[in-house]
Amino acid sequence: MVNIEKHWYDVVVIGAGGAGLRAAIEARLAGKKVAIISKSLFGKAHTVMAEGGAAAAMGNVNSNDNWMVHFRDTMRGGKFLNNYRMAELHAKEAPDRIWELETYGALFDRTKDGKISQRNFGGHEYPRLAHVGDRTGLELIRTLQQKIVSLQQEDKAKYGDYQARLRVFAECTITELLLDSSTGEKRIAGAFGYYRESGEFVLFEAPAVVLATGGVGRSYKVTSNSWEYTGDGHALALRAGAKLINMEFLQFxxxxxxxxxxxxxxxxxxxxxxxxxxxxxxxxxxxxxxxxxxxxxxxxxxxxxxxxxxxxxxxxxxxxxxxxxxxxxxxxxxxxxxxxxxxxxxxxxxxxxxxxxxxxxxxxxxxxxxxxxxxxxxxxxxxxxxxxxxCHYVMGGVEVDPDSAATPGVLGLYAAGEVSGGMHGSNRLGGNSLSDLLVFGKRAGEYAAAYTDGLGKRPKVDDTQVAAAVEEALTPLARDGGENPYTLQSDLQDVMGTLVGIIRRKGELEESLNRLAELRERIRKVGAAGGRRYNPGWHLALDLRNMLVVSECTAKAALEREESRGGHTREDFPKMSSKWRQVNLICSLTPDGDVDLTHQPIPTMTPDLLALFEKSELAKYMTEEELS
Structure with a gap:
């Protein structure tokens, strides 16, 4: 009998970077009992690697800047494939999120007259990035962590328990989301995972989960991403029944x-x-x-x-x-x-x-x-x-509602930050990531909390799903003579770096899918020597399943999109196509676990936002029918 530690929460936030912490703060401020799951040590989130600044049209250095200019720059950078509503909300709300950080204690660099200083960055018309030297991400994480601590201190004063309403579970990996389908709809019921140090299993019963797990860069050998970026949130969402959008767009x-x-x-x-x-x-x-x-x-x-x-x-x-x-x-x-x-x-x-x-x-x-x-x-x-x-950032990600950050098709599941898709279109402007984390992290936490308020009764965890998750996790340890996980990761990275890299071609993309299919069979036979304690080989064996399915989504979408746009460059289709600009590529999983790819029209921008651009500029991206 395998021992499983059990916890009960209103909202579980998977990921302790900027988006996750901001979501947790908002859910806690709404009165909810919140768990923060950190795959690595608390405070070591990849957000600290965002050095240059957070983009927000505060107009502190150039008074001509405003949300409309920021919105235009974001749409231009994304080559007009952005979810326009997400870009609009981001541009409007980013300044408030930055000023809010100051109330939490953030120490930004200042202008001569004492305002938050803002620097130039690629794709931005005006100096727009609020910064702390070249350590802005570190300051953001430090500030949000301190806010978490202050909320815990309030709980200690009120409940006599430092972790009564807000607890951090460090070095903990979630391997499966658990669903309740008893009402005919897929509803989040909890999350299952393990502690990386001990290998002991842990179950979180919760009606709402916020994914804030970051990106997918460890599928490439040459990457700026840290070891945690194995596409966990993307894969968890897929297996739960959510969809990924435009995974072909990787920023190098x-x-x-x-x-x-x-x-x-x-x-x-x-x-x-x-x-x-x-x-x-x-x-x-x-x-x-x-x-x-x-x-x-x-x-x-x-x-x-x-x-x-x-x-x-x-x-x-x-x-x-x-x-x-x-x-x-x-x-x-x-x-x-x-x-x-x-x-x-x-x-x-x-x-x-x-x-x-x-x-x-x-x-x-x-x-x-x-x-x-x-x-x-x-x-x-x-x-x-x-x-x-x-390899730096994935613009594609979990499909979400732009206002609530909720995933269509899975009630109680939310996503924010790099794991979500749509905001950045085909290419992200530098500095937009940190403000994106804050804007949509807040919204995800806010709407996750509101969702739990509207429940008649909590979804129930299915014991058979828990048993299946335990078996899936233990299988590599029980497999004698299984393939080495490090060899498999190296082979996967070789496929992605060589065949699905910065410049892409039809023949190479087709070859990548053949080789990924071979890797799928090999990963099913991966083994890990030793036991569950202190076993990084076992951790990687479990991560490989996520890395593979996300890589398949990237390669399939890259083969399908026959144009060059933003972070997706096809040597055999070197120009942008107004026809393809109207198409989002959607990945989902079939009942057998295969990646299914479909087309979906992009939302039509409202007339008031279209009016912010010159018609001659829009004509370079849009069809005559759209412009009329």
């Missing part, structure tokens, strides 16, 4: 470290370019001027002199092309390397040393200075950085 951040090999892929913040850094090839040329797409010609400078004036002249709106959206910059770097103008390690040079005084670099980019000094023995105040594209 243009600047990750490329040398030495041991640190390849570690993020180099966009703040370096936002503060004046420029990209050069091995011939010493600022090559980005050769890669400005026609749709961005009006917004971007044509000469270095014009681009440099943008940093000091508020009336010069033509940005340097180093601040193009990330997908454009990543493709340009990739093209320079393929043309033989890259470094031996396969990157290009990012130069801030010749552009800013050493003292200013140390003040604004302290983490970058220490990162390169410690990991690559490069002094960025006197030497250029060597950088190249790295």
């Amino acid at each position: 951040h243009p600047t990750g470290m490329v040398w030495p090999p041991s640190v390849r892929g570690i993020l180099v913040t966009e703040s370096v370019r936002g503060d004046g850094g420029v990209l050069k090839n091995t011939e010493g040329k600022r090559f980005m001027f050769d890669y400005v797409p026609d749709v961005f010609r009006k917004q971007y400078a044509e000469t270095p002199e014009e681009g440099d004036r943008w940093y000091t002249d508020p009336d010069n709106n033509r940005r340097p092309p180093e601040l193009l959206p990330r997908d454009e910059v990543a493709r340009a770097i990739n093209s320079e390397v393929k043309a033989g103008r890259g470094t031996k390690a396969g990157g290009v040079y990012l130069d801030i040393a010749s552009r800013r005084p050493a003292a200013e670099i140390l003040k604004k980019l302290p983490s970058m200075y220490h990162q390169f000094k410690e990991l690559a023995d490069v002094d960025i105040t006197s030497q250029p950085m060597e950088v190249g594209p790295t």
Whole structure:
């Protein structure tokens, strides 16, 4: 008989990054009993890697900025495939969420007149990113954690128990969501998982679950993502009956470290370019001027002199092309390397040393200075950085209602942050992730709490589902001679990096699906030596199931979408198609566990929002029928 620790909560939040903590705070403020599940140590969420800032149109540096400009920039960056309502809510509510953080104790950098400072970033028309040096994500997590602690202190004063209404379960992995279908509808009843240290199983009975598990980057060898990003939330949602939207759109951040090999892929913040850094090839040329797409010609400078004036002249709106959206910059770097103008390690040079005084670099980019000094023995105040594209962010994710963050088809299931899809369209602008976490984390927690208020009675956990989850978790440990999970992960990463990378082709995508089908059979036979305590091989064996199904969704959708848009580049279909802009690709699971792919029309933008764009610009993205 396997022992299972049991808990009873109103709302369970899976993920302890920015979205998860903000959701938990909101649900707790609504009076609910809330559990926060952290796969790693509490405070080590991947949100800390978001260094440059949080985008919010506060107008502190340039008073011309407002939510409408932010909305336009977000839609342009996403190539008009965004869920317009999510982009609208995000642009309108981001400033309030940033100011709210100040009331929680966040210490943002300030302007000379004492306002929250805001810096330039790629794709944003005005300086818009509220920042704390280049450690903004760390400050966000620190602040939200402190708010969690303050709420727990209130509980201790009121109930005599520090964890009476809000508890963190650190180093705990959820492997299955549990459903109650007794009413004919799928309803969340709880979540099943295990403690990573001891291997002991744990069951959370709860009518509402918020997924805030982040991304999928560990399916790629070269990635800025930490080890937790194995697509857990995406896969949990799929198996529960929810759907994933537009999983073909993966963002390859243009600047990750490329040398030495041991640190390849570690993020180099966009703040370096936002503060004046420029990209050069091995011939010493600022090559980005050769890669400005026609749709961005009006917004971007044509000469270095014009681009440099943008940093000091508020009336010069033509940005340097180093601040193009990330997908454009990543493709340009990739093209320079393929043309033989890259470094031996396969990157290009990012130069801030010749552009800013050493003292200013140390003040604004302290983490970058220490990162390169410690990991690559490069002094960025006197030497250029060597950088190249790295798998960074997935724009696709769990399909949600834009206002409530609820998943259609599974009552009581919500998603926020990177695990959710729609907000960013085909490409995310830098800085939009942190404000996205706050805006939709709050909404997910708010609506999850409201959902529990409306229940007549709580959904009931099905013991047969629990038994099946236990068996699924234990199977790799009982399998003698099973395949090594590390070998399987390496093979999966090789398929995705080689065949479903930054540039895609039909034949390679078809090959990837064949190889993923082979891996599916091999992963079904994965084994893990030893017992449940302190067993990372077992942990990976369980994660592989999630990584595989999410990779299948990405590859299938990439093969289906016959155009190039944002983070999805097809060499055999190099242009955007107004027909494909009208299509969301939806992945779900069949009863046999296979990935099913269908088309779904994107929501039609309201006339008041369409009026924010010039018709000539919309004509580059939309059909004549849509424009009429």
